[in-house]
Amino acid sequence: MVTVGIVGVGLVGSELLAQLQATSSKLIKIVALTNSKRMVVSDSYTEISLADWKNKLAGSTTEANISHLVQYLSKSPEHSIIIDCTSSDHIASQYPSWLSAGLSIVTPNKKGFSGSLSLYEQITSLSNNLPGSTPGKGKPLVYHESTVGAGLPILNTLTDLVKTGDKVQKVEGIFSGTLSYIFNNFSTLSANAEKKNFSDIVKVAKELGYTEPDPRDDLNGMDVARKVTICGRLAGLDLDLSTLAVENIVPQELQGVASADEFMSKLPQFDDHFQKLNDAAVQNGEVLRYVGVVDVQGSGSGVKLVRYPGSHPFASLQGSDNIIKFTTERFPNGIIIQGAGAGAAVTAFGIYSDILKIQERVQGF
Amino acid sequence: MVTVGIVGVGLVGSELLAQLQATSSKLIKIVALTNSKRMVVSDSYTEISLADWKNKLAGSTTEANISHLVQYLSKSPEHSIIIDCTSSDHIASQYPSWLSAGLSIVTPNKKGFSGSLSLYEQITSLSNNLPGSTPGKGKPLVYHESTVGAGLPILNTLTDLVKTGDKVQKVEGIFSGTLSYIFNNFSTLSANAEKKNFSDIVKVAKELGYTEPDPRDDLNGMDVARKVTICGRLAGLDLDLSTLAVENIVPQELQGVASADEFMSKLPQFDDHFQKLNDAAVQNGEVLRYVGVVDVQGSGSGVKLVRYPGSHPFASLQGSDNIIKFTTERFPNGIIIQGAGAGAAVTAFGIYSDILKIQERVQGF
Numbered sequence: 001m002v003t004v005g006i007v008g009v010g011l012v013g014s015e016l017l018a019q020l021q022a023t024s025s026k027l028i029k030i031v032a033l034t035n036s037k038r039m040v041v042s043d044s045y046t047e048i049s050l051a052d053w054k055n056k057l058a059g060s061t062t063e064a065n066i067s068h069l070v071q072y073l074s075k076s077p078e079h080s081i082i083i084d085c086t087s088s089d090h091i092a093s094q095y096p097s098w099l100s101a102g103l104s105i106v107t108p109n110k111k112g113f114s115g116s117l118s119l120y121e122q123i124t125s126l127s128n129n130l131p132g133s134t135p136g137k138g139k140p141l142v143y144h145e146s147t148v149g150a151g152l153p154i155l156n157t158l159t160d161l162v163k164t165g166d167k168v169q170k171v172e173g174i175f176s177g178t179l180s181y182i183f184n185n186f187s188t189l190s191a192n193a194e195k196k197n198f199s200d201i202v203k204v205a206k207e208l209g210y211t212e213p214d215p216r217d218d219l220n221g222m223d224v225a226r227k228v229t230i231c232g233r234l235a236g237l238d239l240d241l242s243t244l245a246v247e248n249i250v251p252q253e254l255q256g257v258a259s260a261d262e263f264m265s266k267l268p269q270f271d272d273h274f275q276k277l278n279d280a281a282v283q284n285g286e287v288l289r290y291v292g293v294v295d296v297q298g299s300g301s302g303v304k305l306v307r308y309p310g311s312h313p314f315a316s317l318q319g320s321d322n323i324i325k326f327t328t329e330r331f332p333n334g335i336i337i338q339g340a341g342a343g344a345a346v347t348a349f350g351i352y353s354d355i356l357k358i359q360e361r362v363q364g365f
Numbered sequence: 366m367v368t369v370g371i372v373g374v375g376l377v378g379s380e381l382l383a384q385l386q387a388t389s390s391k392l393i394k395i396v397a398l399t400n401s402k403r404m405v406v407s408d409s410y411t412e413i414s415l416a417d418w419k420n421k422l423a424g425s426t427t428e429a430n431i432s433h434l435v436q437y438l439s440k441s442p443e444h445s446i447i448i449d450c451t452s453s454d455h456i457a458s459q460y461p462s463w464l465s466a467g468l469s470i471v472t473p474n475k476k477g478f479s480g481s482l483s484l485y486e487q488i489t490s491l492s493n494n495l496p497g498s499t500p501g502k503g504k505p506l507v508y509h510e511s512t513v514g515a516g517l518p519i520l521n522t523l524t525d526l527v528k529t530g531d532k533v534q535k536v537e538g539i540f541s542g543t544l545s546y547i548f549n550n551f552s553t554l555s556a557n558a559e560k561k562n563f564s565d566i567v568k569v570a571k572e573l574g575y576t577e578p579d580p581r582d583d584l585n586g587m588d589v590a591r592k593v594t595i596c597g598r599l600a601g602l603d604l605d606l607s608t609l610a611v612e613n614i615v616p617q618e619l620q621g622v623a624s625a626d627e628f629m630s631k632l633p634q635f636d637d638h639f640q641k642l643n644d645a646a647v648q649n650g651e652v653l654r655y656v657g658v659v660d661v662q663g664s665g666s667g668v669k670l671v672r673y674p675g676s677h678p679f680a681s682l683q684g685s686d687n688i689i690k691f692t693t694e695r696f697p698n699g700i701i702i703q704g705a706g707a708g709a710a711v712t713a714f715g716i717y718s719d720i721l722k723i724q725e726r727v728q729g730f
Contacts, residue, residue, distance in 0.1 A: 023530035138729045152700060153518045153525070160518070164717040165388035190676075311555075316681060319698060330710045333684060335517060339700035346695055352529040361725050364503045 002104075002359045003045055003076040005032035005069050008085035009057065012108060015344035016083070016351050021050035027359050031076070032069050033057055039064045045076050066094065074101040079138045079362040081355060084109045093119060099126040099140045104362070106354040108146035108347050113233065114226035117240055120233060138362025146350030148175065148227045149322045149341040157335065158234050158326065166328045168235045171294035173324030174314060175227040177342035178210050178218040179290040181320040187278050187288040189310045198274035199267040206264070210320060214260035221246040221290070221303040228292035228303060235296050245302030249290065281307045287315045313338070367469075367724045368410055368441040370397035370434050373450035374422065377473060380709040381448070381716050386415035392724050396441070397434050398422055404429045406437050431459065439466040444503045444727040446720055449474045458484060464491040464505045469727070471719040473511035473712050478598065479591035482605055485598060503727025508719035513540065513592045514687045514706040516715030522700065523599050523691065531693045533600045536659035538689030539679060540592040542707035543575050543583040544655040546685035552643050552653040554675045563639035564632040571629070575685060579625035586611040586655070586668040593657035593668060600661050610667030614655065646672045652680045678703070 092112035232239035322341030449472035457477035597604035687706030
């Protein structure tokens with residue numbers, strides 16, 4: 001049994017609670033919840049009812065206070081895990097203090113692992129190197145599978161390869177569901193495919209809720225760059241967002257326009273630009289894909305628009321799937337992992353799996 | 366630190382020892398080794414030199430005796446793991462007694478998990494449910510990732526899906542590197558591909574060492590059936606080899622011929638039969654693939670020759686890769702994992718990862 005507190009109960013946090021409720025796990029006990037305003041902290045580490053947490057939180061008169069939540073968890077008689085379901089930089093900056101308080105961390109928040117290298121190094125050196133806050137409770141651990149490809153087994157696999165001494169040469173993938181959808185629809189060799197304008201595809205993606213409120217936040221490559229940074233660091237590279245080569249595919253003229261609406265209204269002016277890129281690829285039997293690359297031995301790490309031949313697994317991707325390929329000494333032809341890499345259900349699945357991994361490690365059963 | 370004994374030091378066992386030596390892991394100590402004739406058991410749980418184990422074993426005058434090896438490991442002051450690198454039914458039947466002696470088990474041997482249901486149930490109920498042989502040493506655990514797809518994260522992923530309450534609907538895959546190679550070469554929609562006779566492809570596969578000494582041991586589907594049984598049982602089905610629907614693609618007339626040589630010499634007589642099957646598929650824009658299926662909700666579990674449209678990920682497979690697809694409630698479009706699923710390096714990688722998972726679970730760090 002581990003005691004668990006959740007910071008952030010939006011889409012992903014709520015889905016995690018629903019999955020825990022559906023499985024009635026006896027190994028995991030939720031004892032604290034907070035959103036940005038209110039907080040519920042149980043008495044004496046009793047379980048917060050998973051059937052009724054929404055009402056409890058809505059009716060709580062306790063103001064959100066993460067320090068109090070951390071303090072409460074750290075004094076639990078059981079090993080405690082804090083789940084950060086926000087995407088906040090500020091909250092990620094508190095991970096070292098949470099670890100020092102003896103808490104394990106599970107999170108889909110990319111900020112702590114793709115931000116400053118010094119924060120990342122603090123987190124990794126504190127994880128697994130501290131005694132538990134109480135002897136016998138187990139050391140604090142950090143798991144963040146859902147930061148890359150949601151619940152797909154990307155970081156687990158990469159970690160296993162590295163730990164067992166395989167030489168990872170390259171990690172290459174379509175890390176963004178949004179950009180997967182856009183280019184799978186825009187750039188195809190299928191003779192039956194209807195020819196669509198780039199701007200129309202972005203418009204539909206926005207309407208379907210696949211993009212950020214401002215699609216430039218997808219097209220600028222920064223989300224992919226964070227995932228590349230996370231994989232690269234796990235593979236032993238000191239990648240840094242500020243120096244990583246990132247191809248921003250937002251046309252330069254539109255990078256500075258004030259609003260998402262203005263961006264969307266002007267994007268059609270650049271359909272020719274994207275069409276020319278695509279025609280050049282297709283005439284060569286290739287398609288365009290927006291990929292992230294970790295080049296462990298060379299200097300090719302970055303985020304870029306790349307052409308792939310029709311026979312390449314990236315070329316036949318459909319929908320909004322992620323696809324990631326690891327090329328290593330033991331797997332010269334690569335391991336490929338493909339599937340939904342975004343959405344509440346699959347993100348919560350990754351978090352839930354990580355909680356169980358920590359529970360098994362600190363308690364052995 | 367865990368103490369480890371290895372039963373079987375052929376290709377896979379030797380490669381595991383080489384990987385351990387290359388990484389000089391301080392968490393794993395090899396203290397016993399045996400092949401079918403000789404055995405090396407260290408004094409007082411000291412480490413057997415990884416640089417020199419071959420000479421030590423060749424020069425050993427101690428006769429192989431697995432009971433003694435098990436007894437030695439069970440009295441270790443540390444948690445002990447026994448690695449079964451054989452493919453023996455007889456050795457797999459001893460797993461319950463090893464677990465009862467407090468030992469964890471890691472193995473690529475499929476026999477214990479795909480053989481009799483009662484042996485399987487004994488193994489799973491003893492794993493994780495026994496106290497360690499000495500208090501504080503941790504409970505005995507069983508990991509067998511390498512029984513399916515070698516080191517590819519197939520069973521880990523399936524286990525995570527099941528443990529977190531996802532509803533697995535289907536596991537479908539090309540589980541045999543041999544049959545992957547044969548059908549990837551025989552059945553393709555590529556206009557450039559040279560047309561080859563089925564028997565010629567089997568002949569080349571045999572010469573390359575991809576097949577069993579008698580290729581009928583691949584073509585009869587029993588190896589795939591074992592892997593389907595393992596995945597099915599993990600997904601909650603009581604599959605049994607004796608009742609599983611397995612399409613043996615060895616022509617009936619050749620199933621009884623005495624030798625592999627006679628089989629190979631007569632196989633060309635059936636090239637027309639295979640060619641007709643393939644032509645019917647290709648004329649329809651499809652290819653033939655030999656797949657294993659776990660149909661969790663229906664009755665379609667089995668091993669069979671199936672036609673897939675050219676756009677299906679199984680259709681564009683190359684070389685001798687495995688490819689496995691999980692379809693679940695949370696992943697309606699599936700998780701696909703693809704890569705080398707056979708060979709000493711990738712099998713040993715799966716074993717090594719499993720050893721580390723047990724070490725982390727029983728010792729928490």
